[in-house]
Amino acid sequence: MKRKSTFNSVMKTLILIIVVAIMGTGMIKGSKFYQNVDRNFFSFFSMMKYGLIDYPIETASGFMTDVATMWDVRYENDLLRHELENAAHWQTRVKALEEEISQLKAQNELKSVYTELVQINGTVKYHSSESWDSTITIDIGAADGVSVGDGVIAPQGVIGRVKHVNENQSEVSILTANDDNSKVSVRIETAPGEYVQGILDSYNHETNLFSINLLETNSSISPDMVVSTAGIGGVYPAGLLIGNVHSQRNIADGIGVVVYVKSNVDFDDLRFISVVKRP
Secondary structure, three states, rough: OOHHHHHHHHHHHHHHHHHHHHHHHHHHHOOHHHHHHHHHHHHHHHHHHHHHHHHHHHHHHHHHHHHHHHHHHHHHHHHHHHHHHHHHHHHHHHHHHHHHHHHHHHHHHEEEEEEOEEEEEEEEEEEEOOOOEEEEOOOHHHOOOOOOOOEEEEOEEEEEEEEEEEEOEEEEEEEOOEEEEEEEOEEEEEOOOEEEEEEEEEEEOOOOOOEEOOOOOOOOOOOOEEEEEEOOOOOOOOOOOOEEEEOOOOOOOOHHHHHHHHEOOOOOOOEEEEEOOOO
């Protein structure tokens, strides 16, 4: 009996100690001292983690990104330096070709050739939301030498032709309008100095691609081939950039090919333009 009584006393004492400890722990946790100690501990742990792990990783990652960017910039600079080195050569070449053209014109009593053009520079004055995909208004007009039917280009390529002319401004029908003014005689360079002729027919606003109906289907067309104006029809001089071949599709009856072309022009951000016309 005495051993049982001693055991019971020990158990009661342990239970009492546990209860007191639990209550004391709850009181300590609820105290500002515990909260401050807990907060400081985790703040210290977070600082140690950031200083020993996170920061070195971020620094190494940033260093690698900077190195990759530096090499990209260096590569681009090397390309630009190469282009600048060749600029003098091409300027000399162009001058020689211009002199040759002048001599051939004089020899053959020609007034002009397909690639000659007169260029009148201007800017887009107004781009109406109501006719966003069809017309723009430019700040040059009859007083500057602009006429109805003249071609209009942006730095990246052909954008349309002049539709109406006032004294100091003109309305331009752009190629995405899908009207009669959107049809352009074009050529695809299949090899250096070799071309296949076609008609720029329409623009798909969902795919942002122009379609060209080829006038002959024997040539092999590949993506990225350059598409330019053919100089036929009296509107655009030859050699004005239209874009690059994106893809092609054979017509169901097998007697024709439709070529899809991606223009480099952003028709939603037209700002600087030039009116071009045959001399």
